[in-house]
Amino acid sequence: MRHRYEVVVIGAGMVGMLTALALAERDIGVLLVESSRPGGGQSGRSHGYLHQGYAYGTAEPRLPSLFARATSRWDRLAAHLTPVTERSTVAFADEAAARGAAAHWASAGLPVERVDPPAWLASRITSCFRSSESTLYLGHLLHTLGERLEKAGVHVARGEVVRTGRDGNGVTTEYTGPDGSTVPVAARVAVVAAGAGAAGVLERSGLPRVVQCRKSHMLVLRGDLPAVSAIFPEREHHGLFLASRIGPDRRTTWLISDFQSFDGTDPDSGELAGWWARRILTTLRSLAGSHTLEGVDLLSGYAATKSGLLPQSGTVAHEFGREFLDGRVVVTSPSKLTLAPLAAEEAVRSVCAVLGLPPGEVDWPRLDAPPGVIPAHGQTPHELWETELAAVKSPDLVRDLPPIRVLNSLFAH
Known part of the structure; x- marks a missing residue:
């Protein structure tokens, strides 16, 4: 027919x-x-x-x-x-980078509001701004x-x-x-x-x-964590995006991505997943306070593909x-x-x-x-990425990071 x-x-x-x-x-x-x-x-x-x-x-x-x-x-x-988060924290570990970014935002007409670093961040954060991004x-x-x-x-x-x-x-x-x-x-x-x-x-x-395809990855941390969204734009220090969800069990999930992606036509780019995840965790450990990361009890993740003309x-x-x-x-x-x-x-x-x-x-x-x-503020039902891929449960991110071969197994599914 x-x-x-x-x-x-x-x-x-x-x-x-x-x-x-x-x-x-x-x-x-x-x-x-x-x-x-x-x-x-x-x-x-x-x-x-x-x-x-x-x-x-x-x-x-x-x-x-x-x-x-x-x-x-x-x-x-x-x-x-109701947005999961109304605003995002934009944080810098380098004051010169913060000044340059603030000047660019002002020239682009983006609202710039300097705030004190929130308690969940590490002490090395020198400058914080509140963005209008939800x-x-x-x-x-x-x-x-x-x-x-x-x-x-x-x-x-x-x-x-x-x-x-x-x-x-x-x-x-x-x-x-x-x-x-x-x-x-x-x-x-x-x-x-x-x-x-x-x-x-x-x-x-x-x-x-x-249409160009780029492979990327999302790291998922779950546990007793604050519900926040944050941007770390310093690419020379491996910039990160961090978004939160709060599940029915009241545990908070962090979804973490970065500015990096790989050629989607390269069949070997999946082997980079473990290296990428360890670099994400290394960067996160320098940005989030150890008292914050002690609340993580599950580490997961998934591979994704981005596209654009x-x-x-x-x-x-x-x-x-x-x-x-x-x-x-x-x-x-x-x-x-x-x-x-x-x-x-x-x-x-x-x-x-x-x-x-x-x-x-x-x-x-x-x-x-x-x-x-319809959730209470900040609460959401399960999303597609919440499939349990937990090769590492109860990770000790404060004292020792999982080896690359274990992290790589997160994305082997």
């Missing part, structure tokens, strides 16, 4: 779901194809930072204004959600987006796209369903919003591989979309999840141009938390 829609959206992450919803609310027939489950890729594995630009320097001078535009969209989308539990938004898509009449299909290409005045997209059968779908436009999977979709379709401008976050086959195939892949609403808007404009419709402004809805899972 050959199905027909006006638009096929490939990928049910934040960008794909937002794009499908905005199109459906314009009475455009949309099929959303997802290979695993909604939010099961980059969106569901994010730490939930709504970046403002504090962690990025003068090499990205336009990022603060872009983030500000994106944040205005998030303010509407997440208006009814963190969200994206699981609520993904869940509610799914409900809104169903109400808007978006059809969702489970399957892996094996090809999309020009067919007359439109495109044909073929996907393999759970039963192994191949389903062809005719549409006027296909939107590739598959995140890390977009590179494979493009390659199988004979289209340019304009290969930049034409020479910077990493300024392109939101590419068009192929006279605009019949639109590829969208923002390098930062914060920019997802802007990327979706760009995709909607591209689709409307092909369909001959006025793009107008996207009136993003307010996404309420789903009934029955």
